Amino acid sequence: MKSVLAEWYGPNDEEIGEFLANATIALDANVLLALYRVNDAQRKQVLDVLTRVSSRLWVPHQAALEYQRNRLGVAADQQKAHDAVASIASERVTEVLSTAVTTLTELCAEAVGEVRDREIRSAIEEQFTMTVSSLEAVLTERQLAMQNKFHELRRTHTIDFADARNADPIRAALDALITDDRVGEKPDAETLETRKKKAQTRIDAKIPPGYKDANKDDATGDCLIWFELLDHARKSTRPILFVTDDAKEDSYQRVRGQIVGPRVELRAEMANEAKQPYHQTTLDGFVRLANRHLKTAVPEDTIATLERSRVEANRAGREVRGRLRDIRMIMHPDGFMTPAGLVEVLGDGYRSGESLLISLTNPATIAALGVLIGDVVVVRIDKEGMYEILGPVLDVRTGEEREFTMPERCPACETPVVVSATPKGRPGWRCPNEECAPKRQRDQLED
CATH class of the missing domain: 1.10.287 (Helix Hairpins)
Structure with a gap:
């Protein structure tokens, strides 16, 4: 029966050892981003493990692109x-x-x-x-x-x-480890469009991986990575071990909540399309397997941290893209004012076309995020429905974006703004005109 239904048989311990010793080890974007969520010593331990297998590392182009797009948000x-x-x-x-x-x-x-x-x-x-x-x-x-x-x-x-933003030591370490020849080839526009159409067809039919992302503005990312894995395996003589922390049910098979391996469909497709064995594991799972089969010595508390980080990351809310149309001042009854971004959600997915007013706290927050008025920005919507601007999408800037400056006069009454301590002791911008409060409240109700 095993030779007929081979995809239903996961690798035994000896075969896992063969994957660790000989397979191409492909890394997902979330694995690279996980390095930002552990402390310095733990990060070095994980990088040491990756260095042990550096000659067999490979990152799909789509995964590398997603890493570059999201690293600043994770660091923030x-x-x-x-x-x-x-x-x-x-x-x-x-x-x-x-x-x-x-x-x-x-x-x-x-x-x-x-x-x-x-x-x-x-x-x-x-x-x-x-x-x-x-x-x-x-x-x-x-x-x-x-x-x-x-x-x-x-x-x-x-x-x-x-x-x-300026000299990321984690990215520098990854650049040294994952050289250009270890990154998938960038597809041309025609190839990318063909892959995206094929991916959308799979998503609509709930064919793994990626269909759980159907509500995203662009749900094709997981499929695009999978297509690259298939192409790479076709040209390679090595099995594929894919390390991904995306633990959704469209990627991993679960039994009573426990991850037991990749979806059976993925094993079958890799065998049929590329004639290669396939396995996948999470980063914490990979490091634990490396300890067993490659004789590395990563402490268990580091592995536990990686696991907790993965679980928390998978619980996070969704992210959407939007256009930062303006930064407006929110006027408070005590005279203080805070900037808020007016964001129009883009795409044809979740909350598409809606306008969101998202607090930006103060000018220091805006400077730290590096956002400009007119930017396409990434917005996180958490499970409680709270919004947060994570940062700009730099590769779609047109040059027409502009910087925000705090107003020198109150938007409601034109009184010069003063800087004074907020009730929490932080610097705040305030309209000192005591007669302005009713007008602020009326103007906001009218808006």
Whole structure:
């Protein structure tokens, strides 16, 4: 039966060893992007494993393109996560201290409320004062220690967004490892169009891989990579081991939630079309197999981090592309104003044609993202329906895009804008005209 239905028989441990030792090891974009989600030491460990098999590495052109398009967004996500941790130390701890001091002050008042003896009252108040002073000293000391530690963690384990834009060390390492001859050939326009039409036909028929992306503006990416894998296998004498963290059911076969290997249809198609054995695994699975069969020594905690990163990435919301038509000011009742991007969703898929108003927080955020008015931008829509601009699509810029500048006057009343601290202690742009608030509210209701 095995020779008749070979696609239903996954490789045994010995055959897995043959894949690790001899197969072309093809990498998906999400595997390259996973390097941004681990710390520096773990990243070096994964790169060392890839270096061990560097002569057999290969990246489909579509996967390399998707990596280049998405790396800045992933780097920005990691920086944002560390910024959120830092804000806990700088802001939330201060809030906890303020609340504790207020509560202790109220308790002190309650404790002495019925006490008439001045000496006893004074002694009680002194104890509360000493407690508040001790608490402030301890929390302030710990807050500073937390801030320093979090800053050090970010510096040593996260690629700064500015570095990723200008001198990305991860991309430099990958460029050294994945030389031009290890990247798939760029298809010409006619070939690409033919492949996309074929991919769409497969997606409509729910033929793996890629049909789970049917709601994306362009759902053909997974299929395009698969077509490149087939073409490469036809010209090669090696089996194909595809390492991908895209764990959707149109790529991997699952039994009770557990990944047990690639979809049977993929094994069958590779055997029929290219006459080559085929297997695929996740990055954490690949590193674990490398430890077993190539005698690498990546620690289990690194593999666990890769696994957690993969699971979280697969839970993320969808992404769409849109045109940043304008950056407008959102006026708040307290006079502060924040920039927000007016984005028109492109394509003919999810939310196509809708206009979204997405907060950009402040000019520093706009500068960090590198977006210009008129850019095509990538927008993430999370599972709660929240929107976030991840960054521009640089390769479709026309030169007609323009930079955003903060207005010098209030858009509602023309009063000169001032820079002052927000309630959270951050620099903010504010209209100082107290008479302007009703007009701001009315103008926004009319808009």
